[in-house]
Amino acid sequence: MGSHVKGLRCRACGLDTDPIAAHVCTACFGPLEVVYDYDGMAAEVSRELIAAGPRSVWRYAPLLPELPGADPDARVDLQAGLTPLQPAPRLAAALGLRELWLKNDTTNPTWSFKDRVVTVALTVARQLGFDTAACVSTGNLANSVAAHAASAGMDAVLLVPADLERAKIATSAVYGPTLIAVEGSYDDCNRLGAEAAGEQGWAFVNVNVRPYYAEGSKTLGYEMAEQLGWRLPRHVVAPMASGSMLVKIDKAFQELVATGLVAEEPWRVSGAQAAGCAPISSAFADGAHEVEPVKADTIAKSLAIGTPADGPYALEAVRRTGGWMEACSDAEIVEAIELLARTEGIFGETAAGVTVACLRRAVRSGAMRPDEPTVAVISGQGLKTLDVLTDQVGPAATIRPGIGALEDAIDELVG
Secondary structure, eight states, rough: OOOOOEEEETTTTTOOOSSSSSOTTTOOOOEEEEEEOOOHHHHHHHHHHHHSSSSSSGGGGGGGGOOOOOOGGOOOOOOOOOOEEEEEEHHHHHHHSSSSEEEEEEGSSBBTEEEEEEEEHHHHHTTTTOEEEEEOOOOOOHHHHHHHHHHTTOOOEEEEEHHHTTTHHHHHTOOOEEEEEEEHHHHHHHHHHHHHHHHOOOOTTTTTTTHHHHHHTHHHHHHHHTTSSSSOEEEEEEEEEEHHHHHHHHHHHHHHHHSSSSOOOOOOEEEEEEEBOOHHHHHHHTTTTOOOOOOOSSSSSGGSSSOTTTHHHHHHHHHHHHHOOOEEEOOOOOOOHHHHHHHHHHOBOHHHHHHHHHHHHHHHHHOOOOTTTTTEEEOOBBGGGGGTTTOOOOOOOOSSSSSHHHHHHHHHOOO
């Protein structure tokens, strides 16, 4: 299989450039995106080729941004992807929906969807000659970069907010990276990362190799279609931080149609945010096309990006497809985490709580059609954000070690 990457193109002014380590246009400072030869891609890719590929995101290699001449055996690969797409009838009933499916990315190697973007980013980074991986992260990305770099023998430098959940600090540090806690918000870290990317010879996955990194989220959309028997889902609801996941799922559906892998039919994409950091949802509600930065204040730290890079593109995708955007409170997030666990046996982190809580809001507001088959993205594992539940859950009773005490407790609790 050959590469179908033509280069990078500015999403603002359309200027083309070679596939290099860069994320902004030299002419207008607009964001860069990978451009493909879709005719060549369509001539090569097939359902049979994909089915015969590896059981990871790399089964979609012809649709991903490996560079010309790349060695498939040199990929930085922990087998991310092919996560379950499972029906959720009990959660659907609790939310007032007829048909709901969950794309359960809690089963990825480091327990979040970030493994999809990191395997692509670091594979391309090595092809570009980098030996040090770096990132700015609210936790999940740091976990994934540290793990993938360790597996590939690469050095890793991670910049994270100092107030990050302790579980996410530990599950990054265990891989032995250079982990730097920055006093400030994610956006403060991001500004520092942008400066460091210009000064250091590191592959910052969400800065100088961001165009390639972002393409990894497309695999969520590819898998949904394949797991549904090569049909597009009618509606997808995704959590939004930068907005990139939602944008790339929409792009994946467009590419599947363009390459003839699926029949063309309408789809909707909708976005979920925490009310304490909801710049994209607020712009949607206001009918705006630009996103005003906000200062994040929410327990959903993995979504706490106050200046979302893909905000305008998320707005465009949702409006074009007829989707909705909602924002929910921290209390609703915790309640939704528990609801997801009780009904479907999936323990999701705060971002998962945001998705479920916003689904409930959309049903109640009428934005969500109850009879519309829907896929909700569950993007990360709940063990990473235990702090938000420690005061909410625990033993129903504490008793002496005797059958009489047990029977009394059971009678009181459930009798």
